[in-house]
Amino acid sequence: MALHMAVEVVRDSEVSLTAQIQRFIKREITHGGLHPGTRLPSSRRLAHDLDVSRSVVVEAYGQLVAEGYLEASQGAGTRVVRHLAPAGTVVPALLDEDRTPGVRxxxxxxxxxxxxFPRAEWLTCYERAVRAAAPSAHAYPSLAGDPGLRLELARYLGRARGVRTAPGQIVVLGGFSQALGLLCGVLRRAGADAIGVEDPGHPGQRRFAEECGTRPVPLPVDEAGLDVSALAASGLRAVLVTPAHQYPTGVTLHEERREALVRWARDTGGLIVEDDYGGGLWYARGPRPLALQRRAPEHVVYAGTASKCLAPGLRLGWLAAPGDLVGPLLRERARYDLGGETLTQLAFAELLRSGLLDxxxxxxxxxxxxxxxxxxxxxxxxxxxxxxxxxxxxxxxxxxxxxxxxxxxxxxxxxxxxxxxxxxxxxxxxxxxxxxxxxxxxxxxxxxxxxxxxxxxxxxxxxxxxxx
Ligand SMILES: Cc1ncc(COP(=O)(O)O)c(C=O)c1O
Structure with missing residues (x-):
């Protein structure tokens, strides 16, 4: 194995090269640079990389083994011993991951x-995607997402969810959470510092909007979905809804409420964010409600995610936005990153194109x-x-x-x-x-x-x- 290790040595020093290598490795182990269990390059490889004779490295490694810092075994090479305490772990305080281990x-x-996760389908599509990827797939991506995926998403969303959009209105993001963060930023710049949210609703999304500087205003939900009259009375200019399968009550936004919601958006110039998080997860008999977005594409941002239908770890989501919102969304995104990971997008495009997602x-x-x-x-x-x-x-x-x-x-x-x-x-x-x-x-x-x-x-x- 042609492992590489960064080692500092000074040639015209009074300290021998063996002692320098030995001290360097010892210091890195003690200060957390070299972690327990880390495999080191072979003595031959390190000697070659440092341009020193092999016996210099053999001796340094040998002394570190004798002192209990390294262990060497046939086949597994030389490693930092595993029993040393790992450096202090930083636990992220931001996420409330609330795991209760050991429940039945x-x-x-x-x-x-x-x-x-559909491993076989994903592997098939990922392999096809990597094999077919043009050199440009490895360059910095388009901020809006891979053009091929945006085309497939426009086709898929039109076919499967009745969304009325075009590839140029699709923005591929790292999940709905990133979409919500960007939308909050865009709204704030347009002078709206609050967004209506369903109550009950997703506590993480409320917190997230708040962290992004946008006040979430709870609006009641009943068995017909969001209470649109409460929205109309609130004076808000934007609302986040889950019309297909309200989160978490599971109710579907009633037909009259759908009409009223769209009317609210038209009358006030308000923005509806339609979180269609369940995507294709619908197993009730009979037809399922089409996206709300199709009733007023100029007032609704339709949002989808791979988190429920595939896996949240993919961090893949998409928006079908009104045309005039795409520019502000991309400008907002440009403040934080240079786009999403392309190979995953290409694999997902293949999943859509091949019908394997269906x-x-x-x-x-x-x-x-x-x-x-x-x-x-x-x-x-x-x-x-x-x-x-x-x-x-x-x-x-x-x-x-x-x-x-x-x-x-x-x-x-x-x-x-x-x-x-x-x-x-x-x-x-x-x-x-x-x-x-x-x-x-x-x-x-x-x-x-x-x-x-x-x-x-x-x-x-x-x-x-x-x-x-
Ligand atoms: C209501 C709702 N919307 C959206 C999402 C997806 O968020 P993301 O795409 O950031 O994983 C979830 C996932 O738990 C959800 O519960």
């Missing part, structure tokens, strides 16, 4: 609770539907008086509990029985008791797990401690 059934939505979604929907059916059945059987809201779609379900349930006590009691769930309160922006509810991510679990977890929840609701 983890039904909290988001995070690592995802259905499996195939993956069909399989995934069949699998997730079966798990949702297990959830519906278990709720009927074990949680009498509870009701699952919204159509069968997405990776989670909102289960409204009977009024007398003490939601917080139930969540805590479930954790003691090794079942992790989120209560509705975790998603509410305004304090005060809403109807008690649980948000259950079911798509990553086998049917038996979904059933078992809900059976435990059912047992706990029979306990007087989980009643108000």
């Amino acid at each position: 059934w983890d039904l909290r939505p988001g995070g690592a609770n995802q259905p499996p 195939r993956h979604l069909r399989r995934l929907n069949t699998q997730v539907r079966s798990r949702r059916e297990a959830l519906d059945e278990a709720v009927r059987r074990h949680l009498p008086g509870a009701r699952v809201l919204g159509p069968a779609a997405g990776l989670h379900a909102w289960v409204r509990l009977p009024r007398h349930t003490d939601e917080a006590a139930l969540v805590a009691a479930a954790l003691r029985r090794s079942v992790a769930v989120r209560g509705g309160a975790a998603f509410r922006a305004r304090p005060g008791p809403g109807a008690p509810a649980l948000v259950l991510g079911h798509a990553h679990l086998p049917r038996s797990g979904v059933t078992e977890a809900i059976r435990v929840l059912g047992e706990l609701t029979g306990d007087p401690n989980t009643r108000r």
Whole structure:
């Protein structure tokens, strides 16, 4: 293995080269430059790179082995010993990742609770993409994203979601979160320092908007979706909505509300940000609602993401924006980075072009539907008086509990029985008791797990401690 290691040596020194190499490596190990387990270059390779005789390096390595800094073994070469304490770990304080290790059934939505990634399809498309990539694919990318992907996205979104857009209006980004950050920046520059958000809604998005300097204003949601009259009364100029499958209640924005929302945008010049996070995750029978964007493409920014239908780790999302917003979005982006990673974009374009994303979604929907059916059945059987809201779609379900349930006590009691769930309160922006509810991510679990977890929840609701 032709490993490289940066070593400082001074030729016309009184200190021998062996001693210099030895001291340098020892200092790097002690000060955290060379980490436990790091493999070092062979003595031959390092001697060649430093232009010294091999015996100089052999001797330095040998002494460090004798002193317990390095270990050498046949086949595995020379390494920094593994048992030294690693340098202090910096834990990022920004993200509330809230992992509870060791629970038997983890039904909290988001995070690592995802259905499996379609490895075979991705490998096929990634290989095709790398093989076919032109030299320009390795240059700095277009800020709006790879032109081939923007073309495929315009085609796909038009076909699969009824979005009315053109490749020139598509912007490819590192997920919806980046899109939201850029939109907040654009809105602020246009004089709007607040954005309406659904309540209940995504707490991370509220925090994110706030961090970006845009005040999130909670607007109520009921079983018909966002209360548009509250939006109209608010004087806001922008709103973030999840019309297909409201996050987290799962309800679909009612037809009259859709019309009212579009009317609000036309009458006030307001901007609607349509977060279609569920994308192709829809397994209810019958047709699914088309994108809201098609009703007023000049007032709606349509946003999609690969986070639910593929994996959040890809950090891939896209906007279909009104034409006059593309320039400001790209100028905003240019303040922070030089564009997204091209090979992933090319692979995703191939996934769209080849129809493999459609195939993956069909399989995934069949699998997730079966798990949702297990959830519906278990709720009927074990949680009498509870009701699952919204159509069968997405990776989670909102289960409204009977009024007398003490939601917080139930969540805590479930954790003691090794079942992790989120209560509705975790998603509410305004304090005060809403109807008690649980948000259950079911798509990553086998049917038996979904059933078992809900059976435990059912047992706990029979306990007087989980009643108000
Ligand atoms: C409501 C909602 N919108 C969007 C996203 C996707 O965000 P991103 O694309 O940044 O991963 C999520 C993911 O959890 C979500 O829950």
